[in-house]
Amino acid sequence: MDNNNNNQRTLGVFPLMMFAVGVTLASGVFSLSGDFAASGASTAGTLLGWLVCGIGMFGLCMAFFKLSVVKKELTSGLAAYGRVGFGEYIGFNVAWGYWISAILAIGAFVSLLFASLSHFFSFLGEGTNLASFLIASAMVWIFACVVLQGVNESIIINVFVVLAKAIPIVVAVFAIILTGAFSGEVFMDHFTEGIDGQTLFQQIKSTTFVTAWTFVGIEAAVVVSGRGKTTKISGQATIGAFLTLFTLYVIISVLSMGVMTNAELAELDTPSLGGVLGAVVGDWGIKLVDIGVIVSLVGALFTYAILNTDGCYGPADQGMFPAVFTKKNKKGAPTWSVIAAALLSQALLVVMFLNDASFQACYALSTAGIMVPYAVSGLYYLKVVIKGEDKGIEGAGSNFTRWLFAIIGAVYGVWLLYSVGWVYWMILAILYTPGCIFHFIARKEQGKKPFDKTWEYVLFVALVVLCIVAIVLTAQGKVAWF
Numbered sequence: 001m002d003n004n005n006n007n008q009r010t011l012g013v014f015p016l017m018m019f020a021v022g023v024t025l026a027s028g029v030f031s032l033s034g035d036f037a038a039s040g041a042s043t044a045g046t047l048l049g050w051l052v053c054g055i056g057m058f059g060l061c062m063a064f065f066k067l068s069v070v071k072k073e074l075t076s077g078l079a080a081y082g083r084v085g086f087g088e089y090i091g092f093n094v095a096w097g098y099w100i101s102a103i104l105a106i107g108a109f110v111s112l113l114f115a116s117l118s119h120f121f122s123f124l125g126e127g128t129n130l131a132s133f134l135i136a137s138a139m140v141w142i143f144a145c146v147v148l149q150g151v152n153e154s155i156i157i158n159v160f161v162v163l164a165k166a167i168p169i170v171v172a173v174f175a176i177i178l179t180g181a182f183s184g185e186v187f188m189d190h191f192t193e194g195i196d197g198q199t200l201f202q203q204i205k206s207t208t209f210v211t212a213w214t215f216v217g218i219e220a221a222v223v224v225s226g227r228g229k230t231t232k233i234s235g236q237a238t239i240g241a242f243l244t245l246f247t248l249y250v251i252i253s254v255l256s257m258g259v260m261t262n263a264e265l266a267e268l269d270t271p272s273l274g275g276v277l278g279a280v281v282g283d284w285g286i287k288l289v290d291i292g293v294i295v296s297l298v299g300a301l302f303t304y305a306i307l308n309t310d311g312c313y314g315p316a317d318q319g320m321f322p323a324v325f326t327k328k329n330k331k332g333a334p335t336w337s338v339i340a341a342a343l344l345s346q347a348l349l350v351v352m353f354l355n356d357a358s359f360q361a362c363y364a365l366s367t368a369g370i371m372v373p374y375a376v377s378g379l380y381y382l383k384v385v386i387k388g389e390d391k392g393i394e395g396a397g398s399n400f401t402r403w404l405f406a407i408i409g410a411v412y413g414v415w416l417l418y419s420v421g422w423v424y425w426m427i428l429a430i431l432y433t434p435g436c437i438f439h440f441i442a443r444k445e446q447g448k449k450p451f452d453k454t455w456e457y458v459l460f461v462a463l464v465v466l467c468i469v470a471i472v473l474t475a476q477g478k479v480a481w482f
Contacts (some may be wrong), residue, residue: 017241025300028210030251030296032252040193040195043188043190044203045210048204050253053207057412063410067081067380070396085376086380088320097369097428098373099315100369101373103368104306104362113298113301113441115291115299119177133350139298169296172285179281215245218242242322259280260279305342308459317336368424375414378414423479426472
């Protein structure tokens with residue numbers, strides 16, 4: 001790491017934790033009640049879905065934390081884990097998948113943001129018209145300009161953004177509690193019976209996209225770990241962020257299911273928390289949640305401008321992306337990484353505008369995109385434990401906890417990949433294949449062959465074939481993106 005990067009290692013636990021919370025606490029918290037019900041999950045299915053997510057995601061968070069302790073030299077987060085653990089090509093795909101997932105998240109944020117803004121400004125229509133598109137585009141480039149003034153400074157500013165957007169959420173929770181609107185009878189109504197007649201296992205599986213989406217970004221403190229005072233600090237920030245968010249999400253889910261039946265929750269417009277609060281206190285509750293959504297998502301777009309920058313710069317700094325993305329301006333911000341992230345975000349907005357993309361469709365794509373990086377990271381920590389590379393290192397934990405979190409993180413990562421389903425595997429093939437161009441350029445710059453091992457070449461060919469099949473199926477209407 002060069003001296004310039006050493007000078008940027010100034011952030012402590014709190015700002016990094018607030019960054020992780022800021023990236024994660026966005027649209028999911030406002031829509032999870034209705035999305036659970038709409039997916040067909042009963043009360044029991046939802047609670048069990050949270051149990052699986054809580055255990056699995058905590059295992060992944062602990063894997064992130066332990067890796068940040070025992071692999072201190074890996075400061076570019078998940079991409080570095082994939083590269084060191086499974087080779088250059090896997091590492092590149094982890095980096096690319098993480099970056100694309102973050103770009104796609106921008107689409108989900110924009111979709112919900114302008115749907116909420118349209119409740120206050122009629123000229124926005126339903127939040128999908130030309131005016132919404134133009135304003136969203138302007139926001140992408142304004143935030144890019146802010147990040148160009150310095151990434152560390154942007155992360156510190158984000159602390160205040162997080163605190164501001166948390167206020168409406170806390171008010172909404174206490175409003176439901178203090179009015180006594182929670183009903184045990186409503187909560188137990190059709191406790192195990194899903195809306196679509198799904199089995200309990202199917203219900204749990206159907207919650208995966210919702211629960212995973214609410215935690216996309218939890219590893220953000222690890223991704224920007226190179227900016228923390230110590231690498232261990234980023235792991236502590238990740239755990240703190242997880243515990244804070246999980247508690248909040250479960251409280252909101254339980255309260256919502258005690259206010260309205262699952263059938264009623266499934267019919268609510270997005271954001272569904274507004275409908276729940278509206279049923280308790282009237283129209284002002286809906287407006288309050290709309291304000292919360294607006295503040296939250298403006299903050300999310302800002303923090304994702306930072307995350308998308310580091311998601312490009314970090315891999316480039318490690319030689320996985322073309323070297324041009326490492327070039328910095330006088331403020332220390334990676335200029336071409338910022339511009340590349342903004343250009344991709346702009347292209348996504350154009351596609352969304354032309355296809356009238358929904359919030360749920362966008363966040364499903366983003367969630368699917370990040371499942372490969374999550375799974376690879378979990379499997380890498382398991383590999384580290386199996387090989388004993390973490391033995392004798394301070395902070396690695398006891399033999400029992402090391403194996404426990406390694407197994408949980410790896411199993412949950414595989415579960416995420418399984419739960420995606422074949423349609424999203426087709427979509428992922430189309431999203432991942434073009435990124436190989438970056439891989440080829442980076443390898444050529446370093447005077448290296450595209451692949452180090454035969455199986456990497458085989459994997460690349462398989463990905464290309466799957467991409468071609470996916471394009472054909474998309475053209476035939478058998479694979480729908482939005």
